[in-house]
Amino acid sequence: MNSFSAEERLALRESVHRLLSKGSDERAVRATMDTPGGYDSKLWQELAGMGVVGLIVDEAHGGAGVGPMELELVMEEVGAALLCSPFLASSVLAAALLYGLADEELNDRLLPGIAEGSCIATAAVTGRNGCWTPDGVTVSGQEVDGEWRLDGCASFVVHGQSADVLLVLANTSQGFKCFVVESGAAGVGMTALPTFDHTLRLTEITFEGVKAEHVAAQIPAWDAVARAMDLTLVALAGEQAGAAQRCLSSTVEYAKTRIQFGRAIGSFQAVKHMAADLLLETESSISAARNAAASLAEDADGAAEAVSLAAFACADAFVATAATSIQMHGGIAFTWEHPAHLYLRRARADAQLFGSSSFHRERFIQALGA
């Protein structure tokens, strides 16, 4: 893994910031969220060109080979810009799952495409109850005459409809196993789910006797999923923290310029105190996300605690900031044209995508020994 200096991290962040401030401004986000695919392939190629799509893919497979700390920083920019892309699904969740499974032949085949953005991969883990726990898995695999076949349903698959390759977790008589399925394979049924966050794409995928390639995993498949989830949660925490911070700063700017009763509304303590409370939330979310990234990077003992803390602290901070931001703006933010609701929609989606805040609080207290 490549380790960046503090300066290199800032430079990486700055270059992502520059690209997204043009390529993913509000107009671009609104245009992209109305497309069926939900991402801008030209911007995706630009992100691939600067090494962001292959950020965590190692250099041998054409990526930048950086770790959780760099990923988290990039995600702060991704969240701030409300980027519409399969980055979290393909570049983070799927790539991390492949690393966890450690099937070298498979990685040689899939990772280069993932890194250059030409192959979009995603992971199909949970069923219709949306629980990221072993009992949430509702796809089963059977080995018949040396061939694996999958049946069942996976849901909440992020960017499933854009995916070329699916990494599917299935229950088998030998426990959980991971399988590779081409998205166009016979017996695969894809249904795009209508999402409250229009910048998100979720898919329900049905499997009817689908021929699947068994991954020769080096560790138990659920362990690989759990590891990939940890990295994905850190990335998501970064997105939430960055988005919350952007939300607050644009709201504070508005409160300085919006005049009522002859003075800026930000001079009223009723408004000012909301902003001060949100600053505590957003700064704490930045601290939590970066700490979780650092813990994962060190593979520290406290990683489970740090990741679950970041998961609910950042989720709650983003929801609170986006929600309060609408209240602080007043009527203007109740209009479709104002971007505040886009942040609230993303916040509410992010807060459920890989487990709710109460789910992660429970994980946190368990990590503390209770």
Place this chain on the structure above:
Amino acid sequence: MSSENPVSDDVLREEVRGWLADNWIPEQAAAVGGTERIWGASDELKAWLGKVVEARWAVPSWPVEWFGRGLSASQAKIIIREFASVRAPGAGQDRSSMWANTLLARGTEPLKAKLLGPILKSEVDMCLLYSEPGAGSDLAGIRTRADLQGDHFVVNGQKVWTSGAAIADYGMLIARTDWDVPKHAGISFFFCPMKQPGIEVRPLRQITDESHFNEVFITDAIVPADNLLGGVNTGWKVLQTALAYERSILGDFARGARSGAKESRKEEVLIALAREAGVLEDPALRQEIAQAIAYKKLNSLNNARVKADLEQGTTSPAMSLGKLAMSRILHEEARVRTAILGAQSLFEGSDYPRAEDANFLTLNAYFTSIGGGTDQIQRNIIGERVLGLPKEPEVDTSIPFRDVRTS
């Protein structure tokens, strides 16, 4: 021994090590009371501090004429570290002593000559005479008056929330010296002698039934003109100097919190209490416990990030959030403790230690959410100084103080 002839770090380190080896007996630590500055220093501590001051280790970044060595801040830190490594108190007072620093910065020459040494040696005790019953959050609204009569001021009024007033030799006092100018412009700052007939100290009974603070009634108390700091009517500025030193000390404590977060591998107290009460499996309580612990951990993480930023030479907005965060932590911990106990929290007395704790902490949390600036004032400060939001219009800052409305 002057800034024109700087010593190298290594030479300095050797000198302080050698001096400590010759003078400090580690077994002394218990007798002198450790590295904490405490009210009413023991004779052993005073004797030790005397040595430290005479050897110029107490305030090494100060000028040579005032017990210092004219060293840079980074060299002064070398001395602090060497003292800390053998747990010897008394070094680094150029960072930690609000009293001495304020006096050095703003005091008259006679007052510095009289008190700087004794303060550094803890031979005199100090207290703060700032807040009044009618001037809490609005500190510039003080009504204690100081009137010049010949070579001294005569002071009348009432101060409150003074800790250590009963044993203090001097109080840092703000009093009004001009009633015909706006409120900030008519205040002066004094070292007020406490051991005189015009000063009456009464303990204040708190909602916790403890008495950590006093009310101070001031009736025709005498303050020599030499004890005025910074000149007549510039007291608000001097106060800002003193508050800045106070904050920098509090900041040192806040930064210390990081190691506290790391060292403890013990079970979180809320988890232990819930286990003991047999309610650890209650899913609703588990959520509340997790959230209360999270507030604490997040504050430690903020402090660690502030510290790392400072070391990189940058600052973070999180710096100003510690006090507000701490007040939420304390109120929430107390609330969750109470929820864990349920009806047991109805009781009082030594037969009910868990209830005593929860009930005490519930009340004492206000010490942090009101003391040293209420949460509401803190939110104003964060909104205005950190986020750059405009101030509320002020109705009392440009009129003569005597025309300002009072309750």
